[in-house]
Amino acid sequence: xxxxxxxxxxxxxxxxxxxxxxxxxxxxxxxxxxxxxxxxxxxxxxxxxxxxxxxxxxxxxxxxxxxxxxxxxxxxxxxxxxxxxxxxxxxxxxxxxxxxxxxxxxxxxxxxxxxxxxxxxxxxxxxxxxxxxxxxxxxxxxxxxxxxxxxxxxxxxxxxxxxxxxxxxxxxxxxxxxxxxxxxxxxxxxxxxxxxxxxxxxxxxxxxxxxxxxxxxxxxxxxxxxxxxxxxxxxxxxxxxxxxxxxxxxxxxxxxxxxxxxxxxxxxxxxxxxxxxxxxxxxxxxxxxxxxxxxxxxxxxxxxxxxxxxxxxxxxxxxxxxxxxxxxxx
Amino acid sequence: xxxxxxxxxxxxxxxxxxxxxxxxxxxxxxxxxxxxxxxxxxxxxxxxxxxxxxxxxxxxxxxxxxxxxxxxxxxxxxxxxxxxxxxxxxxxxxxxxxxxxxxxxxxxxxxxxxxxxxxxxxxxxxxxxxxxxxxxxxxxxxxxxxxxxxxxxxxxxxxxxxxxxxxxxxxxxxxxxxxxxxxxxxxxxxxxxxxxxxxxxxxxxxxxxxxxxxxxxxxxxxxxxxxxxxxxxxxxxxxxxxxxxxxxxxxxxxxxxxxxxxxxxxxxxxxxxxxxxxxxxxxxxxxxxxxxxxxxxxxxxxxxxxxxxxxxxxxxxxxxxxxxxxxxxx
Amino acid sequence: xxxxxxxxxxxxxxxxxxxxxxxxxxxxxxxxxxxxxxxxxxxxxxxxxxxxxxxxxxxxxxxxxxxxxxxxxxxxxxxxxxxxxxxxxxxxxxxxxxxxxxxxxxxxxxxxxxxxxxxxxxxxxxxxxxxxxxxxxxxxxxxxxxxxxxxxxxxxxxxxxxxxxxxxxxxxxxxxxxxxxxxxxxxxxxxxxxxxxxxxxxxxxxxxxxxxxxxxxxxxxxxxxxxxxxxxxxxxxxxxxxxxxxxxxxxxxxxxxxxxxxxxxxxxxxxxxxxxxxxxxxxxxxxxxxxxxxxxxxxxxxxxxxxxxxxxxxxxxxxxxxxxxxxxxx
Numbered sequence: 005x006x007x008x009x010x011x012x013x014x015x016x017x018x019x020x021x022x023x024x025x026x027x028x029x030x031x032x033x034x035x036x037x038x039x040x041x042x043x044x045x046x047x048x049x050x051x052x053x054x055x056x057x058x059x060x061x062x063x064x065x066x067x068x069x070x071x072x073x074x075x076x077x078x079x080x081x082x083x084x085x086x087x088x089x090x091x092x093x094x095x096x097x098x099x100x101x102x103x104x105x106x107x108x109x110x111x112x113x114x115x116x117x118x119x120x121x122x123x124x125x126x127x128x129x130x131x132x133x134x135x136x137x138x139x140x141x142x143x144x145x146x147x148x149x150x151x152x153x154x155x156x157x158x159x160x161x162x163x164x165x166x167x168x169x170x171x172x173x174x175x176x177x178x179x180x181x182x183x184x185x186x187x188x189x190x191x192x193x194x195x196x197x198x199x200x201x202x203x204x205x206x207x208x209x210x211x212x213x214x215x216x217x218x219x220x221x222x223x224x225x226x227x228x229x230x231x232x233x234x235x236x237x238x239x240x241x242x243x244x245x246x247x248x249x250x251x252x253x254x255x256x257x258x259x260x261x262x263x264x265x266x267x268x269x270x271x272x273x274x275x276x277x278x279x280x281x282x283x284x285x286x287x288x289x290x291x292x293x294x295x296x297x298x299x300x301x302x303x304x305x306x307x308x309x310x311x312x313x314x315x316x317x318x319x320x321x322x323x324x325x326x327x328x329x330x331x332x333x334x
Numbered sequence: 335x336x337x338x339x340x341x342x343x344x345x346x347x348x349x350x351x352x353x354x355x356x357x358x359x360x361x362x363x364x365x366x367x368x369x370x371x372x373x374x375x376x377x378x379x380x381x382x383x384x385x386x387x388x389x390x391x392x393x394x395x396x397x398x399x400x401x402x403x404x405x406x407x408x409x410x411x412x413x414x415x416x417x418x419x420x421x422x423x424x425x426x427x428x429x430x431x432x433x434x435x436x437x438x439x440x441x442x443x444x445x446x447x448x449x450x451x452x453x454x455x456x457x458x459x460x461x462x463x464x465x466x467x468x469x470x471x472x473x474x475x476x477x478x479x480x481x482x483x484x485x486x487x488x489x490x491x492x493x494x495x496x497x498x499x500x501x502x503x504x505x506x507x508x509x510x511x512x513x514x515x516x517x518x519x520x521x522x523x524x525x526x527x528x529x530x531x532x533x534x535x536x537x538x539x540x541x542x543x544x545x546x547x548x549x550x551x552x553x554x555x556x557x558x559x560x561x562x563x564x565x566x567x568x569x570x571x572x573x574x575x576x577x578x579x580x581x582x583x584x585x586x587x588x589x590x591x592x593x594x595x596x597x598x599x600x601x602x603x604x605x606x607x608x609x610x611x612x613x614x615x616x617x618x619x620x621x622x623x624x625x626x627x628x629x630x631x632x633x634x635x636x637x638x639x640x641x642x643x644x645x646x647x648x649x650x651x652x653x654x655x656x657x658x659x660x661x662x663x664x
Numbered sequence: 665x666x667x668x669x670x671x672x673x674x675x676x677x678x679x680x681x682x683x684x685x686x687x688x689x690x691x692x693x694x695x696x697x698x699x700x701x702x703x704x705x706x707x708x709x710x711x712x713x714x715x716x717x718x719x720x721x722x723x724x725x726x727x728x729x730x731x732x733x734x735x736x737x738x739x740x741x742x743x744x745x746x747x748x749x750x751x752x753x754x755x756x757x758x759x760x761x762x763x764x765x766x767x768x769x770x771x772x773x774x775x776x777x778x779x780x781x782x783x784x785x786x787x788x789x790x791x792x793x794x795x796x797x798x799x800x801x802x803x804x805x806x807x808x809x810x811x812x813x814x815x816x817x818x819x820x821x822x823x824x825x826x827x828x829x830x831x832x833x834x835x836x837x838x839x840x841x842x843x844x845x846x847x848x849x850x851x852x853x854x855x856x857x858x859x860x861x862x863x864x865x866x867x868x869x870x871x872x873x874x875x876x877x878x879x880x881x882x883x884x885x886x887x888x889x890x891x892x893x894x895x896x897x898x899x900x901x902x903x904x905x906x907x908x909x910x911x912x913x914x915x916x917x918x919x920x921x922x923x924x925x926x927x928x929x930x931x932x933x934x935x936x937x938x939x940x941x942x943x944x945x946x947x948x949x950x951x952x953x954x955x956x957x958x959x960x961x962x963x964x965x966x967x968x969x970x971x972x973x974x975x976x977x978x979x980x981x982x983x984x985x986x987x988x989x990x991x992x993x994x
Contacts, residue, residue, distance in 0.1 A: 008619070008664035009341050011669050011705065015719045015745040017756035019804070019822075028827025033756055033802040043705060043721060045341065045373060047664050049619055057620040057662045059345045061373060061395070063738065065721070067757040068802045070739035078393065078408070078738070079400035085345040085662055096347035096363055096660075097397040142363040142398045144349070162349075166651060167358025289668070289709055290717040321826060330756075332717045332745055334668035334707050338949070338994035339671050375671065375703060377994050379949055387950040387992045389675045391703060391725070408723065408738070409730035415675040415992055417946075426677035426693055426990075427727040472693040472728045474679070492679075496981060497688025 013043035017067045018293070018329015020119075020315065024322030026306040035067035036317035038117040038283065038293045038331045042081055055089035066317070073317070074139075081139075093147040102157060102178030103129030103206050104138030104233075106189035110180070111210030113221045113248035113259045116233065117316035119297035119325045120279025123233025124314055125265045126225055126244045127206045129193035133172050137233060140174045140195075153183040163196065170200035185214040197229075204229040218251035221261065234314035241268040256284035259295070265311070267302075273309030274302045283331075290332045299323040343373035347397045348623070348659015350449075350645065354652030356636040365397035366647035368447040368613065368623050368661045372411055385419035396647070403647070404469075411469075422479040429475050432487060432508030433459030433536050434468030434563075436519035440510070441540030443551045443578035443589045446563065447646035449627035449655045450609025453563025454644055455595045456555055456574045457536045459523035463502050464491055467563060470504045483513040493526065500530035515544040527559075534559040548581035551591065564644035571598040586614035589625070595641070597632075603639030604632045613661075620662045629653040673703035677727045678953070678989015680779075680975065684982030686966040695727035696977035698777040698943065698953045698991045702741055715749035726977070733977070734799075741799075753807040762817060762838030763789030763866050764798030764893075766849035770840070771870030773881045773908035773919045776893065777976035779957035779985045780939025783893025784974055785925045786885055786904045787866045789853035793832050797893060800834045800855075813843040823856065830860035845874040857889075864889040878911035881921070894974035901928040916944035919955070925971070927962075933969030934962045943991075950992045959983040 044062035074080025086095030108116030128138035161174030248261030281295030303309035314320030374392035404410025414427030438446035458468035491504030578591030611625030633639035644650030704722035734740025746755030768776030788798035821834030908921030941955030963969035974980030
């Protein structure tokens, strides 16, 4: 039966220096700075007639302590089963938000990792009520069977509140176009609060164009009652602009981005981030990395509107961070 | 070393509508309705001379949230190691009760899954003190090396209470006969409470006969201080009668059962359940399913004696449920 | 991708009788008495030029309940990634203390398992603040590329306290020599407390010499503010002397050891342990075992200085224990 399942994973460990936090600087062995450390099980079965069954179970863990992340959930990163056919793909379970798969999977030069993680300032779509961060519990996702570079998907997350079908429900979706050097994504995520008296809304438009010598990246996001992916800073009404660059340099890739967040509320907790990074390939499966980020906050470092320089796993503690590490996939 | 272990599992996800609960109706993405979602590791080693070593480690998880079930235990479904030889099979660890392996593994047409789960009304043998539901912690199980369709097994579960060997101990066993279309099982489970001042006793007799066009299923159970498998309704003194039917229809199987519970105490919390289901095979490893159950309770839906229509994983919330889903094994 | 990872493990289960505890005797089904039950994932990748990447993720669990050990951590036994080359081996993550790998991996005839576990009286190097028992969280370990039987390694564990780099940091190391029948190890572990006002220091010198008919084992340890590996008895200032013997007898191995602990403080909580054991191989991967230990305590069994006869997993409850079980590896 072993041939029906593939065991896969990614292990990322290194050292990070975080500066500018209210309690002082700290140096850490940190897990998952470029990409969060994970181990997973996945499989697919050909059912004939162009149809297949598929599943993914993916755990996230902290290499530095061995503990499961995502609140201790066993498969807290992804857990779904589905069917794929001429009708498209339908999957059920705990799944990524379209904001995450578009912003982090396609648009951000740092892929929501390293010190330059776009999630330091920008929302990844989820709320604590739907399973935290960039994921939606109790979700049914439909991906249309498009061709010619087009893609479109919709997610409905059940709020599972007895007697109130609107409470805590998620409505989300994404459309995209990929052709040669160009990738465009428009994603939206809308989560009702308990009682459905308000909703957290995030809309992100992203573009990436690869000129060969370098790729340019850009994103613009509107956030209502959202939270930044890493820092969980509440954002009643903010706008984000991100511009970035990635370029092959030697056996590696140079990365850079600038993000500017504008707070439209009276609090005026604006922030901007500048980040640089470099990944160096030791093989197709293993690379070294280093990166640095600096966030310029309007809020003081002991105030609730303070954004921190984190990475793909650690939310960070201060407005500056530098790291170095190794990432291995299997 | 990889050839010494097999990774296996079952992933089941779908949507269930539950009605009649005190807090109102609810619609959910639910994991493990036909069979609980699981991933496991098992192996066996031939030791020569007709003897072998064997082990099973099996996790249960919720596909809709990615969290481990069974109170968060890593291998909360099954965890045992053992030796098999001419003397029979001896296994140590966390193991199923004989009530479960007989009622759910052989007799119930719904196999203790789907909306018709016999466990909605009937006990599966365990108590919270022994590890919950249908399992016994700290258990030594002996299965006799019988042939000609006979089977017999005994389980002793240590209470592990310092200074009191009777407190919380489990004594359980099962005898059975399987021949051609006929299967018969008689199972018993007896768990002392803390201090051994009383015990929870369940005895279940079950019969299944396959006429080819359809199989008929029947069970009768006596419960003293037991709890229903799913709903944890206390049962000081009850009797259960189950009759069921399973029949091949097209590429699938039609399932039906009726269960009547008689409460012999003054509370008189009688209940009965009618359930229908259909499973449709997409392949040997993957099937679709749908089912419906209706429980008629004497107790009101906010009273302690109220039985709920659950499935193999979710205890349910109301007296009615309808579901649809997909089950994939690997 | 499956060929890039090996699934391995060890499953150990049996029955133990513990006597002399304050609450009375107890008999248990216990997991991991000879070696703690575990399941792990490991791999290595050849990066060319004599360099390779490697990782280990290892979970510890209780076979008797199915629960994860090490405080519920998913990979609480070991979790690290690293690079190996001409420069030596550098690994990052949650890793064993050098006290453990020397005392338990090389010197103790019981390998810190069975009733004779040296850890019943002797420290394994860690403190609760660094991840518990014989492991260090947030650790960078460097092993020198020595040859001719020499080995040397150093570990630095980050305290990760904002504003105080000394708080909770670990400094540890080991040097050793192995040649033919001889193995010698000198290991040290030094963990600062919170605020770095004092440190827990353990230094262990161990020797093993195999005469063929039998091997003799000896160790001497100095402990300041340490804790015994199993019982967490505080040791402000103690000395340990261990002498042991292991000898092939039939298809198995006979084991014996004597440990004497001298408490240099006014409390005078001295203790000594005598233990015997026998392991019998059913195959290269599977063996039976039995062992017995008796600890002679100065402290009463309800006093804080009372040492208990545990095994590789259970800390024990009394001053005597007898066990029997089976251990299977895969």
